[in-house]
Amino acid sequence: MDEKYALEELQFIKKVIEDSKRSIVYNGMDYIIWGVLVVVGMVITYTLAITGVRFNFLWVWLILIPIGWGFSYYNKKNCIGKAPKTITTKAIGAVWLAAGICMTLIGFGGPVIGGMNGMFISPVLAIICGGGYFVAGTILNSKPTSYLSLGWWIGGIILFMVHSINQMLIMAALMFLFQTIPGIIVYRKYKREEQSRS
């Protein structure tokens, strides 16, 4: 046993630690549920708006958003024990918790307090989503996840330029393309890995 062996041993330890730290077991259900809820909310709001029904649209979101948070809490509790607690898991959780709180505050604070033009809510939310995907992709070292941020940011710019009710349909499309579909892909991958582990 010599210096070379000691160096190899340290490199082995480093490699195992790096690999384990990056490990994440995520089922993608949050992406799917939030994606579906926002698409449903946007379509309901759009339909109510074009049919001329007199209704405070805020109620739609007051019902849907707590459902999303409730599900996220349930999903987190359900994942305890299934996933290793790594710094990556914590960092990803913190990114989306922060992004979710920002989006909820802007989504409700804008229309309720009136400090923000309603037409700016969807673009700002899309840009925050882009930021979330960019950071998550960097932490996970996942280029496809980082690329989703481009979709959100381009979508955000488009939303800034659309000053009509059609903004809701564009936001619904962004949610479906860059949130729900990736969530389904992650979920299917998770299920395959779960089957191979058991």
Next chain:
Amino acid sequence: MNEFDYQQLDDIIHSRIRLAIISVLISVEEAEFNFLKEKVNTTDGNLSVHIRKLEEAGYVSVKKEFIDRKPKTIYALSSIGKKAFEAYVEHLEKMIKK
């Protein structure tokens, strides 16, 4: 001096599989058996034997839980295990510096 002093090496950690188990556990707060198996890349039986040795030495703590009605065994590195690992790494580093 380039030779290792074998007397100073921790026999419990000085095995590739046990070192890998401890390296995984140092990077996570806790991990389930199948996760460890995947990361250490070994068989159920082999992993069980090595984990038992670590458990007997007090380096690893074990808890059993039912998740989705399935029994799961969750492992974590104890404070004794953490100290032993740090001492082991320190010893390796000293050998390189010499």
